[in-house]
Amino acid sequence: MKKILIDPITRLEGHGKIAIFLNDAGEVENAYLQIPELRGFERFCIGRKAEDMPLLTSRICGVCPVAHHFAGTKALDAAFNVEPPSAAKKLRELMYCGYFIYDHTLHFYYLGGPDFVVGPDAPPEKRNIIGVIEKAGLEVGKEVIKHRAYGQRITELIGGKATHPVCGLPGGMSKALSEENRQEIEMMAASSVEFAKFTLKLFHDIVLGNSKYVDLIKSDAYTLKTYYMGLVDENNKVNFYDGKVRVVNPNGNEFLKFGPKDYLSQVAEHVEEWTYVKFPYLKKVGWKGFVDGVDSGIYRVGPLGRLNASDGMATPLAQAEYEVMYKTLGGKPVHSTLAFHWARLIELLYAAEHALELSKDPEITSKEVRNKPGEPGEGVGIVEAARGTLIHHYILDADALVKDVNLIVATVNNCPAINMSIRNAAKGLIHGDKVDQGILNMVEMAFRAYDPCFGCATHFAVGQMPLTIEIYNHEKKLLKTVQR
Amino acid sequence: MSKDKLKIAFYWAASCGGCEIAVLDINEKILDVIQVADIVFWPVAMDIKYKDVENMPDKYIDVCFFNGGIRNSEQEHMAKLLRQKSKTLIAYGACAQLGGVPGLANIANRKEIFEKVYVTTFSTANPDKTEPKTEVRVKEGEVDIPKFYDTVRTLDQVVDVDYYVPGCPPAVERTLFAVDAIAKNELPPKGSVLAPLKSVCDECPRKKENKKISKIYRTYEKAPEPERCLLEQGIICMGPATRGGCGARCLNADMPCTGCGGPCPNSPEQGAAMISALASILGLEDEKEKYTEEDVEKLMSQVKDPIGTFYMYALAASILRRKVMKK
Numbered sequence: 001m002k003k004i005l006i007d008p009i010t011r012l013e014g015h016g017k018i019a020i021f022l023n024d025a026g027e028v029e030n031a032y033l034q035i036p037e038l039r040g041f042e043r044f045c046i047g048r049k050a051e052d053m054p055l056l057t058s059r060i061c062g063v064c065p066v067a068h069h070f071a072g073t074k075a076l077d078a079a080f081n082v083e084p085p086s087a088a089k090k091l092r093e094l095m096y097c098g099y100f101i102y103d104h105t106l107h108f109y110y111l112g113g114p115d116f117v118v119g120p121d122a123p124p125e126k127r128n129i130i131g132v133i134e135k136a137g138l139e140v141g142k143e144v145i146k147h148r149a150y151g152q153r154i155t156e157l158i159g160g161k162a163t164h165p166v167c168g169l170p171g172g173m174s175k176a177l178s179e180e181n182r183q184e185i186e187m188m189a190a191s192s193v194e195f196a197k198f199t200l201k202l203f204h205d206i207v208l209g210n211s212k213y214v215d216l217i218k219s220d221a222y223t224l225k226t227y228y229m230g231l232v233d234e235n236n237k238v239n240f241y242d243g244k245v246r247v248v249n250p251n252g253n254e255f256l257k258f259g260p261k262d263y264l265s266q267v268a269e270h271v272e273e274w275t276y277v278k279f280p281y282l283k284k285v286g287w288k289g290f291v292d293g294v295d296s297g298i299y300r301v302g303p304l305g306r307l308n309a310s311d312g313m314a315t316p317l318a319q320a321e322y323e324v325m326y327k328t329l330g331g332k333p334v335h336s337t338l339a340f341h342w343a344r345l346i347e348l349l350y351a352a353e354h355a356l357e358l359s360k361d362p363e364i365t366s367k368e369v370r371n372k373p374g375e376p377g378e379g380v381g382i383v384e385a386a387r388g389t390l391i392h393h394y395i396l397d398a399d400a401l402v403k404d405v406n407l408i409v410a411t412v413n414n415c416p417a418i419n420m421s422i423r424n425a426a427k428g429l430i431h432g433d434k435v436d437q438g439i440l441n442m443v444e445m446a447f448r449a450y451d452p453c454f455g456c457a458t459h460f461a462v463g464q465m466p467l468t469i470e471i472y473n474h475e476k477k478l479l480k481t482v483q484r
Numbered sequence: 485m486s487k488d489k490l491k492i493a494f495y496w497a498a499s500c501g502g503c504e505i506a507v508l509d510i511n512e513k514i515l516d517v518i519q520v521a522d523i524v525f526w527p528v529a530m531d532i533k534y535k536d537v538e539n540m541p542d543k544y545i546d547v548c549f550f551n552g553g554i555r556n557s558e559q560e561h562m563a564k565l566l567r568q569k570s571k572t573l574i575a576y577g578a579c580a581q582l583g584g585v586p587g588l589a590n591i592a593n594r595k596e597i598f599e600k601v602y603v604t605t606f607s608t609a610n611p612d613k614t615e616p617k618t619e620v621r622v623k624e625g626e627v628d629i630p631k632f633y634d635t636v637r638t639l640d641q642v643v644d645v646d647y648y649v650p651g652c653p654p655a656v657e658r659t660l661f662a663v664d665a666i667a668k669n670e671l672p673p674k675g676s677v678l679a680p681l682k683s684v685c686d687e688c689p690r691k692k693e694n695k696k697i698s699k700i701y702r703t704y705e706k707a708p709e710p711e712r713c714l715l716e717q718g719i720i721c722m723g724p725a726t727r728g729g730c731g732a733r734c735l736n737a738d739m740p741c742t743g744c745g746g747p748c749p750n751s752p753e754q755g756a757a758m759i760s761a762l763a764s765i766l767g768l769e770d771e772k773e774k775y776t777e778e779d780v781e782k783l784m785s786q787v788k789d790p791i792g793t794f795y796m797y798a799l800a801a802s803i804l805r806r807k808v809m810k811k
Contacts, residue, residue: 003624003625003626019625019627021624021625029624030622030623030624032622032627034627034629035629037498037555037556037630038555038556038597038601038616038632039498039555039586039589040586040589040592040597040600040601042600042601042605043589043592043596043597043600043601044586044588044589044591044592044597046600047591047789047791047792048588048789048792049702049788049789049792049793050704051702051703051704052742052789052792052796055742055796056585056588056792056796059500059502059584059585059586059652060500061500061501061502062499062500062501062502062503062504062505062506062653063500063501063502063504063505065500065502076704080704145511149511152509159737160733160734160736160737160739161733161734161737162509163502163505163506163509163653164502164652164653165737166734166737166739166742167737167739169703169704170704171704174703174737174738174739175737175738263607264606264607267607268607268608268609269605269607269608269609269610270609270610271602271608271610271614271615271616272614272616273614273615273616273617273620274616274617274620274622274627274629275616275629276616276629276632278601278602278608280607283609287609370707373704373705393606399788400702400788401788401789404606406605406606406607407605408607
């Protein structure tokens with residue numbers, strides 16, 4: 001049996017690699033996405049002070065620190081049995097929208113977007129942010145840089161620091177928002193709404209206006225029929241910061257709806273020997289290996305997961321676009337992995353609209369941002385990170401030190417599906433020794449759609465992933481190397 | 485590639501990606517950098533392979549910014565390779581300089597971490613106690629992943645380091661300062677930390693009144709007065725023992741410094757320096773000429789989790805280094 005190694009694809013603090021095995025007939029037998037990195041937060045957080053958890057866990061990811069910071073803060077709210085004042089919740093949510101504006105902008109323009117805007121078969125040296133600017137114009141490039149910085153600035157104004165904020169406390173926030181800072185945020189949010197509208201128009205013109213792309217989105221190689229998961233509000237609308245976890249089955253029907261403290265009866269994680277990540281699945285369906293369909297407990301999270309698991313968006317412009325997407329792609333749920341990109345832009349618009357609403361809320365500058373915590377105990381906090389459902393679970397002792405901790409991180413939820421997407425793309429494209437440039441990018445596109453965290457910190461400066469495929473025969477003799 | 489331009493490289497090891505964002509947060513100034521420098525290796529952003537680095541002549545790279553600590557065999561290999569290929573190696577950010585938050589894992593070893601992550605965490609369903617292995621035979625053939633070490637090491641515990649840029653992540657001003665010093669060829673003596681010779685306290689706008697404290701408060705127990713020193717209000721703030729250069733950003737959000745800037749110039753043991761600072765301000769409400777051991781015990785028992793409090797970022801770099809390994 002032959003082995004094809006893609007190493008490095010990119011990183012999860014180090015690098016990820018893909019091993020593809022061919023059978024004697026030269027067809028793809030299987031593919032393994034290996035994550036070579038582990039840091040062990042679940043172990044070294046034991047014994048730490050409860051209030052340090054939002055700071056410590058933020059260091060799991062420097063690209064989405066806000067998600068970990070507030071998953072941790074919400075777990076502490078629950079563990080200390082305290083409800084934050086209404087203004088504190090709104091402040092957290094406003095900061096959270098800033099984080100989504102920054103993160104989703106980054107992904108579309110620097111990482112995922114180039115495949116569509118410039119074209120999946122464009123020369124690799126053009127398939128990046130520079131290529132996007134060439135196609136869309138320099139003015140657009142300036143707007144992209146400006147609005148990425150706006151998202152970071154909103155987080156900094158509320159959280160103290162943009163990367164690794166410090167504001168979250170059990171029962172509230174460390175500081176109220178000043179009127180001066182509120183005005184700046186309102187200006188940035190209003191500008192972001194226009195920017196998100198523009199970005200969607202760009203997507204419609206360049207991507208949806210080209211039937212070749214639409215066919216690609218709908219193609220079998222990029223389709224997985226899985227369950228979907230996301231947080232929803234009381235009206236089953238998408239919510240990033242709070243609500244219940246809703247799961248729909250591959251037919252789009254509600255399968256589960258549960259609050260944070262019940263997550264352990266619904267989700268479990270499977271361990272494999274060949275990678276450092278675990279593979280989550282729905283307990284009620286069970287782990288059936290790397291297969292899709294209604295009998296496999298594999299589910300997907302992130303932008304498409306959230307939209308599929310919801311009944312719509314809570315702001316008007318985003319809701320209108322939500323309806324267009326499902327109408328165009330043939331109703332709910334959408335199983336096309338490449339539709340993650342469209343869903344991401346709908347969420348960008350929602351984040352901007354909602355940030356604008358919150359920034360104008362008279363309560364947002366209230367000085368009442370802290371309530372007194374109760375006695376320490378056990379708590380679970382769930383938020384939607386940009387890349388999906390994020391769960392923090394802490395047990396505290398009488399001194400409010402951490403006795404035990406469990407974390408299910410956003411990208412990890414998608415890891416079983418990412419593995420399958422890569423395998424499917426490989427199976428569809430690799431036949432014998434015929435491996436070329438196109439295959440590299442098609443395989444890349446299969447997992448880039450998820451904006452996986454082992455890539456999230458990575459490509460946005462140039463938008464290019466270093467990829468090497470090496471084909472070995474069964475004696476480990478190198479037959480062929482394809483490099484980009 | 486122009487011959488008179490500097491050749492710069494960026495690399496990450498055991499870190500979170502925040503240092504990459506910190507580099508990008510210099511925004512449009514990256515264009516100035518590109519005026520004076522060619523980026524010859526940046527796996528996050530550029531299509532250059534490890535093999536290409538191996539093929540570079542020794543000392544080909546002028547300056548390498550290395551972030552993250554050393555947690556596994558691949559990171560150790562890259563640290564050694566980049567040291568060999570670089571004239572100047574800079575430990576960028578708290579993890580490369582001090583081990584950082586991931587360095588807290590030195591309270592445990594590989595076995596304990598695997599046991600927790602892959603067996604006893606609440607959501608893990610693993611009755612056979614399967615653990616990842618460095619080399620595995622799967623149905624179709626062999627696959628391998630890097631070896632996970634017992635101990636997190638700082639970059640300078642693995643290779644010779646020329647300079648340090650502190651912070652978690654480094655403030656934009658620190659990055660620009662380093663780039664500017666490199667561009668003008670005005671780097672200080674080897675071994676320097678590229679930050680002002682002052683503490684976070686020196687940069688903090690809060691008022692100090694030289695008040696003693698007798699009670700320590702956790703951050704969630706007390707909303708501090710906005711203008712006054714947090715330590716003098718009983719909230720442990722690492723400011724006196726932490727190198728400045730960050731603008732005391734956390735203090736502006738009414739939260740204490742947790743020490744990400746690392747030790748001050750003349751007190752390399754950050755935790756010990758903070759314990760000493762605390763000892764000078766903490767006392768019984770009724771002042772005594774001489775404290776009994778019991779008095780001291782009573783006062784200091786208010787400090788919960790001393791490792792996490794005093795060594796949140798610097799455990800791997802401290803004289804403590806790690807928990808004793810039982811053979």
